[in-house]
Amino acid sequence: MKPDVRAQILDLAATYPTPQAALLSALQMVQEAEGGRLTTEDLSDVARLLDVPLGTVYATVSYYTMLNLEPVGKYHLQLDTNISAKLVGALDLLAHIEQALGISAGETTPDGLFTLSTVEDLGACGTCPVLQVNDRYYEKMTAERFDELLTSLKQGVMPDWKTEGNWGTECNILLARRGKPDSTALAGYVADGGYQALEKALTLSPAEIVQMVKDSGLRGRGGAGFPAGVKWSFLPKGSTKPVYLVCNADEGEPGTFKDRQIMEFDPHLLLEGMAVSGYAVGAKQGYIYIRGEFAWIADILERAVAEAREAGKLGNNILGRGVEFDVRVVRGAGAYVCGEETALIESLEGKRGNPRLRPPYPAASGVFGCPTIVNNVETLACVPYIVLEGAEAFSQIGTPNNTGPKLFGVSGHVNKPGVYEFPLGVPLAKILEAAGGVVGNLKAVIVGGLSTQILTADECRDLTMDYDTCAEYGTGLGSGGIIVMNDTVEIPEIALRTIEFYAHESCGQCTPCRQGSTTIKQMLKRVVDGKGSSEDLENVLQLCKTIMGNTLCPMGDAFSMPIEAMLLKYRAEFDSLLPDGSLVR
Amino acid sequence: MSGHLTLDGVAYPFQSGQTVLEVARENGIKIPALCYHRKTGPAGRCRVCIVEVEGQAGLPTSCNLEAKDGMVVYTNTEAVLEVRRSVVNLLLANGEHNCLSCEQNGRCELQDAAYDLGIEIPAFTIIGPEVEIDDSSEMIVNDRRKCIQCGICVAACNNVVVNEVLGMGQRGFDSRIVCDLDVPMAESTCVQCGECVQLCPVGAFIEKKAIGQGRSWELETVDTTCPYCGVGCQLTLHVDTNANRIVRVTGREVVPNDGMLCVKGRFGYEFPSSPNRLTQPLIRKNGELEPVSWEEALDFTAERIKKIVEEHGPDVFSAFGSGRTTNESNYAISKFTRAVIKTNNVDHCART
Numbered sequence: 001m002k003p004d005v006r007a008q009i010l011d012l013a014a015t016y017p018t019p020q021a022a023l024l025s026a027l028q029m030v031q032e033a034e035g036g037r038l039t040t041e042d043l044s045d046v047a048r049l050l051d052v053p054l055g056t057v058y059a060t061v062s063y064y065t066m067l068n069l070e071p072v073g074k075y076h077l078q079l080d081t082n083i084s085a086k087l088v089g090a091l092d093l094l095a096h097i098e099q100a101l102g103i104s105a106g107e108t109t110p111d112g113l114f115t116l117s118t119v120e121d122l123g124a125c126g127t128c129p130v131l132q133v134n135d136r137y138y139e140k141m142t143a144e145r146f147d148e149l150l151t152s153l154k155q156g157v158m159p160d161w162k163t164e165g166n167w168g169t170e171c172n173i174l175l176a177r178r179g180k181p182d183s184t185a186l187a188g189y190v191a192d193g194g195y196q197a198l199e200k201a202l203t204l205s206p207a208e209i210v211q212m213v214k215d216s217g218l219r220g221r222g223g224a225g226f227p228a229g230v231k232w233s234f235l236p237k238g239s240t241k242p243v244y245l246v247c248n249a250d251e252g253e254p255g256t257f258k259d260r261q262i263m264e265f266d267p268h269l270l271l272e273g274m275a276v277s278g279y280a281v282g283a284k285q286g287y288i289y290i291r292g293e294f295a296w297i298a299d300i301l302e303r304a305v306a307e308a309r310e311a312g313k314l315g316n317n318i319l320g321r322g323v324e325f326d327v328r329v330v331r332g333a334g335a336y337v338c339g340e341e342t343a344l345i346e347s348l349e350g351k352r353g354n355p356r357l358r359p360p361y362p363a364a365s366g367v368f369g370c371p372t373i374v375n376n377v378e379t380l381a382c383v384p385y386i387v388l389e390g391a392e393a394f395s396q397i398g399t400p401n402n403t404g405p406k407l408f409g410v411s412g413h414v415n416k417p418g419v420y421e422f423p424l425g426v427p428l429a430k431i432l433e434a435a436g437g438v439v440g441n442l443k444a445v446i447v448g449g450l451s452t453q454i455l456t457a458d459e460c461r462d463l464t465m466d467y468d469t470c471a472e473y474g475t476g477l478g479s480g481g482i483i484v485m486n487d488t489v490e491i492p493e494i495a496l497r498t499i500e501f502y503a504h505e506s507c508g509q510c511t512p513c514r515q516g517s518t519t520i521k522q523m524l525k526r527v528v529d530g531k532g533s534s535e536d537l538e539n540v541l542q543l544c545k546t547i548m549g550n551t552l553c554p555m556g557d558a559f560s561m562p563i564e565a566m567l568l569k570y571r572a573e574f575d576s577l578l579p580d581g582s583l584v585r
Numbered sequence: 586m587s588g589h590l591t592l593d594g595v596a597y598p599f600q601s602g603q604t605v606l607e608v609a610r611e612n613g614i615k616i617p618a619l620c621y622h623r624k625t626g627p628a629g630r631c632r633v634c635i636v637e638v639e640g641q642a643g644l645p646t647s648c649n650l651e652a653k654d655g656m657v658v659y660t661n662t663e664a665v666l667e668v669r670r671s672v673v674n675l676l677l678a679n680g681e682h683n684c685l686s687c688e689q690n691g692r693c694e695l696q697d698a699a700y701d702l703g704i705e706i707p708a709f710t711i712i713g714p715e716v717e718i719d720d721s722s723e724m725i726v727n728d729r730r731k732c733i734q735c736g737i738c739v740a741a742c743n744n745v746v747v748n749e750v751l752g753m754g755q756r757g758f759d760s761r762i763v764c765d766l767d768v769p770m771a772e773s774t775c776v777q778c779g780e781c782v783q784l785c786p787v788g789a790f791i792e793k794k795a796i797g798q799g800r801s802w803e804l805e806t807v808d809t810t811c812p813y814c815g816v817g818c819q820l821t822l823h824v825d826t827n828a829n830r831i832v833r834v835t836g837r838e839v840v841p842n843d844g845m846l847c848v849k850g851r852f853g854y855e856f857p858s859s860p861n862r863l864t865q866p867l868i869r870k871n872g873e874l875e876p877v878s879w880e881e882a883l884d885f886t887a888e889r890i891k892k893i894v895e896e897h898g899p900d901v902f903s904a905f906g907s908g909r910t911t912n913e914s915n916y917a918i919s920k921f922t923r924a925v926i927k928t929n930n931v932d933h934c935a936r937t
Contacts, residue, residue: 040766043766044766053743053749053750053752053765054749054750054752054765054766054774055739055742055743055749055750055751055752055763055764055765055766056743056749056752057752057766058752058754058763058765058766058767059739059752059753059754059763062754062755062756062763062767063755063756335756352753352756357627357628357629357649359649503757503758504757505757506756506757506758507756507757508734508753508755508756508757508758508759508760509628509629509630509734509736510629510630510631510632511630511631511632511633511672511675511676511733511734512632512671512672512675514734514757514758514760515675515676515678515679515711515758516675517757517758518711518713518757518758519675519678519709519711522711522712539708539709542671543671543675543709546667546668546671546672547671549643549644550632550635550643550644550668550672551632552629552630552632
């Protein structure tokens with residue numbers, strides 16, 4: 001191990017209550033320093049350095065897709081083939097890339113220059129197809145653009161292409177600064193009135209802020225929609241342990257690419273939200289756990305944190321008032337499950353991202369066994385507005401019990417896929433209109449990220465987008481990731497791709513998720529390949545029914561609910577794939 | 586909070602902190618729980634121990650469900666059985682869960698669960714890649730085809746015996762048990778304590794030497810104390826009485842070892858039936874060891890010791906006790922050395 005890497009790891013480990021918490025970061029650092037791959041020697045070195053058993057190191061390294069135990073080419077090309085990407089031609093692009101490189105996905109060119117992999121959702125659904133090359137995203141890819149990229153890579157140059165996604169805002173809260181030049185800099189944020197909420201917050205008591213957030217009606221934007229202020233009030237009273245505030249920036253739900261809009265273009269909005277929230281819940285340390293693929297966004301956040309610290313907006317004496325709160329950016333390493341809050345906490349502690357058995361809940365025992373609040377990026381970014389403008393003003397936006405602005409990511413068959421900010425309760429039709437309208441004839445919409453139940457064109461015609469209405473319609477607002485499908489889409493293929501994703505991302509801890517997802521995957525594959533039977537379809541339904549609600553974390557629901565809905569609503573399409581004579585009803 | 590909870594219509598008392606599963610087991614009510622062991626604690630992984638609780642939505646796992654006063658629990662409703670059947674069927678969907686020549690036959694928790702649920706042929710089949718068996722170790726075979734990913738072995742290795750060898754590698758359906766950095770067990774830091782073997786609820790970790798040597802119901806059990814050192818670990822010998830041979834050893838979950846054993850205690854059990862074992866006293870005469878009577882042997886030894894001590898003083902004598910004898914014998918050795926020979930030269934192999 002290189003001495004400077006070693007020193008960095010030791011420095012990092014010293015800042016945590018347990019050295020193991022630095023494991024994931026250490027593995028990432030070593031991998032980067034050693035040419036993109038971890039050898040047995042590297043793993044042994046890290047194990048010794050952090051005093052972690054070898055078996056635990058292997059368990060951790062082999063869990064995350066971004067840590068490589070096998071050599072990869074100088075350029076690791078990773079193509080997102082998840083549903084949003086598939087809808088806009090990612091598989092055609094894959095065929096083109098395979099042909100251009102002369103290798104199949106999963107292989108490396110003989111000259112060791114390129115490794116090609118297909119990967120799951122990269123959080124760029126609005127700018128698909130997206131190709132990740134090493135730590136950089138190349139969005140809105142086409143065959144022509146790929147050829148251009150390839151020529152450049154062969155000359156040893158990774159081009160610095162900026163891709164602008166579509167966006168729009170009716171609320172001007174979360175995307176208010178989206179179009180501004182250099183919107184990530186502190187000076188611009190302050191000039192636009194930034195950090196005034198923090199000023200105001202420090203004149204209030206923490207309890208007053210908690211009350212404001214409760215009164216605002218702000219519901220968690222990660223997907224569950226649980227009232228944020230109520231979550232905060234679950235912290236145990238009179239605990240002597242430190243409290244941690246964790247920002248969930250693991251955005252990985254297929255169809256979702258909203259949090260990155262805030263982090264990439266207005267990082268100080270998030271940091272101010274965290275500083276205010278940290279003060280409110282009594283935390284001195286905050287973590288932003290960001291998915292590892294968003295490397296450049298993590299860099300932006302780190303620069304923003306440094307700037308904010310320098311300006312006294314973070315640190316041990318915020319605004320000179322003796323309030324202490326600091327933020328550290330922690331990068332994930334490729335695991336969808338880490339978006340689940342207890343899995344995220346495990347990953348933060350340097351372990352496999354296995355969700356924890358509850359109780360205890362994080363508010364009682366989270367990071368390092370201490371009281372912890374985990375909030376989504378968008379949730380925290382709403383907090384400055386609430387504090388500055390008041391709970392009343394916030395609750396005026398949206399509808400009763402569904403208050404505030406919401407980011408909707410629209411992907412798939414629309415003319416202008418992108419992210420759009422509207423008040424909760426906005427008609428789905430209005431969002432689709434903002435997104436340039438549907439390409440072709442609308443067939444179905446998944447309105448809240450892949451884990452929510454699909455709606456037919458008829459069902460969603462009058463849908464308004466808020467938590468309660470979506471529930472009434474038998475689906476969920478979820479993360480607000482809207483995947484639009486026109487009538488060229490075959491639902492059985494979407495169902496298969498859905499379960500392939502969840503089977504790939506299952507942590508494997510509990511039986512129904514680990515075994516069930518793979519069983520359903522194989523059954524649906526048979527059906528899609530024309531080799532299935534009606535018994536397969538009945539078995540899928542029966543499995544969905546028994547898996548729902550019966551897994552260790554919500555992952556089981558996340559695939560059994562959408563698969564069941566697709567099968568029930570589009571049964572005829574599945575049946576039509578069965579070989580003649582096998583249909584026994 | 587202690588109190589009473591109702592299990593399938595009968596009220597049972599419980600102590601504060603007990604789980605529903607613990608109360609059920611304490612009272613002889615069978616709830617299958619494949620990933621739970623008292624020593625490794627609730628894991629919530631297998632999802633087989635679900636129950637129905639009046640007034641509570643869903644089917645919580647009883648392994649981590651804290652007993653509450655007045656709680657009304659049903660362990661075998663149709664809703665519970667439907668999910669439980671589905672879960673066990675899923676566990677049986679891949680791998681090699683054939684009982685015919687499995688060492689765990691008759692003491693397998695998966696077999697028990699399938700039996701109780703009336704599952705003869707698994708409802709599903711998952712086609713997976715071939716999974717390798719690790720039989721590199723001298724004493725332990727890890728048959729991953731039989732593994733149900735309960736995680737007990739990993740928890741036991743890391744948190745109970747703290748040998749920190751096993752890990753759960755990869756994820757999802759590809760998850761598998763690995764040693765260290767995924768090396769064969771024989772090349773790993775495993776000390777072959779066999780805790781994984783003892784706690785594995787199925788036949789994924791088995792004793793190599795016991796393969797084919799007798800099934801659980803053919804063996805008689807004898808509880809005894811491990812003879813190897815002074816700790817006094819409690820163990821159970823599983824004996825083939827026809828062949829007069831010990832087939833396997835398990836640790837008893839009592840003081841002082843709580844089921845844990847070392848490689849010697851668990852696997853070094855051949856000596857009682859060894860043909861090399863001494864069965865009568867021998868004295869070397871004219872360079873050859875010859876069988877003699879106990880009287881002759883004791884007289885000879887007493888005479889020689891007496892003579893040597895008379896000629897050279899008591900400090901030329903020293904005695905070593907043995908961990909493989911009883912406390913009483915060791916006490917007698919100490920007393921004899923100090924009081925009869927009058928030297929303090931007495932020691933013991935388990936002194937460290």
